[in-house]
Amino acid sequence: MAQPDVLQDKVRHLIAQRLPPRSQQLQIDIGQPAARISACESPLPYLVHPEQNVFGRVAVGVRCEGDEGVAGYLQVSVRAVGDYVISRQRIAAGDVVKADMLEIKRGPLERLPKGSVLKPEQVLGRQASRSFSRGAALALNNFRERWLVQRNQRVVLQARGAGFTIRRDGKALDNGSLGSSIRVLSTDGKLLNAQVVGQNELLLRY
Structure with a gap:
């Protein structure tokens, strides 16, 4: 036994x-x-x-x-007692998180919401999907990669192939973070899928 x-x-x-x-x-x-x-x-x-x-x-x-x-x-x-991250100031939905928005607090970890942020680097540079009041504990699932392309924005499409590169305008139909694939409507009315490679810049591969 x-x-x-x-x-x-x-x-x-x-x-x-x-x-x-x-x-x-x-x-x-x-x-x-x-x-x-x-x-x-x-x-x-x-x-x-x-x-x-x-x-x-x-x-x-x-x-x-x-x-x-x-x-x-x-x-x-x-x-257990340990360190976790709280908001130093109000964080609004859509804000991109910077270091001066956060501070470390020490206290009982078991009282935290599920999936709480324990280290600042988990959310630095990410975008808040909801608002947080000052002093609030942060949950990781309320932050996403920053949108480099937003729905209904004008974007630049780069089309690359063997020995050629073409640039043309389009309209984003989805939000997109770096590396994600989104739908785009080209100026000639074609529905395309393209990869986000920069601020309002998308890449088509042939």
Whole structure:
């Protein structure tokens, strides 16, 4: 039979490896493990959603050493203190984020909204899709790559092929960030797909 403290220590170690820099794990609660997990002599916990933050409610799976199957799952509660990003000033929808708009705050991470911004570089240069009041915690899914082309704007189309380059005007039918593909209406009425390569500049390839 696995001792509860052995399982808890292994889960604590797993969580500690994935916490953001300068964070401190305060408390972890693995709840009441299922009988099959408790019967595992050498439990091997893993994160069910490794791309997600490891504070608040965290889903952890448990395998037994030497057994390919999953012994069960835990809903782990993690309390931690660490750094996160808040708005230093009001950020309006459509604003491109600059360093002086942000500041670092330290506090309980488990109280943050899901997908909160923990490092300024996650949103610098990106465009806000909604407004934030001063002092608000920021969620990553509320920021997108900055639009270099906006719907209904006039754009320049570059057509490149073997030994030629042609430039002509068009009208964007979608918003687009650097590298994205959008629909464009050319001056002769043709519907085209082109790649965003700069401010109001699109590239057609033949």
